[in-house]
Amino acid sequence: MKSGxxxxxxxxxxxxxxxxxxxxxxxxxxxxxxxxxxxxxxxxLIKMEISSTSHPFYTGKVKLVDTAGRVDKFMNKYKKFAK
Structure with a gap:
């Protein structure tokens, strides 16, 4: 292998x-x-917020993290499109 x-x-x-x-x-x-x-x-030590052991794609579990009511705001905004 090349050095340097x-x-x-x-x-x-x-x-x-x-x-x-x-x-x-x-x-x-x-x-x-x-x-x-x-x-x-x-x-x-390198600290991570998410890895393959906690990511919903790999675990198959949906984990909804609501920060400052953003999920509720989104649901209320698009409630009229749900059938």
Whole structure:
């Protein structure tokens, strides 16, 4: 392989899904300041809002997150089109 074209900081990193506290270990070059002890070893931690363990497409469960009544506002606006 060519030297000098690959990132220097390619390392094992723990990704944590904050919505369901699922964690998994993977390699990444993403920068982070947080660390976590995973299976007895300390790794850099990257916090995510959603992953394949919580995304409705992969889980098959629809999870409706309503922020500031936006869903109700949408339903009221388009109620007249429902049959």
């Amino acid at each position: 074209i690959h990132p220097e900081n390619y390392r094992l990193v723990v990704f944590k899904d904050m919505s369901n506290d699922e964690v998994f270990l993977c390699k990444s070059t993403a920068e982070t300041k947080d660390t976590i002890v995973y299976e007895g070893t300390e790794y850099p």
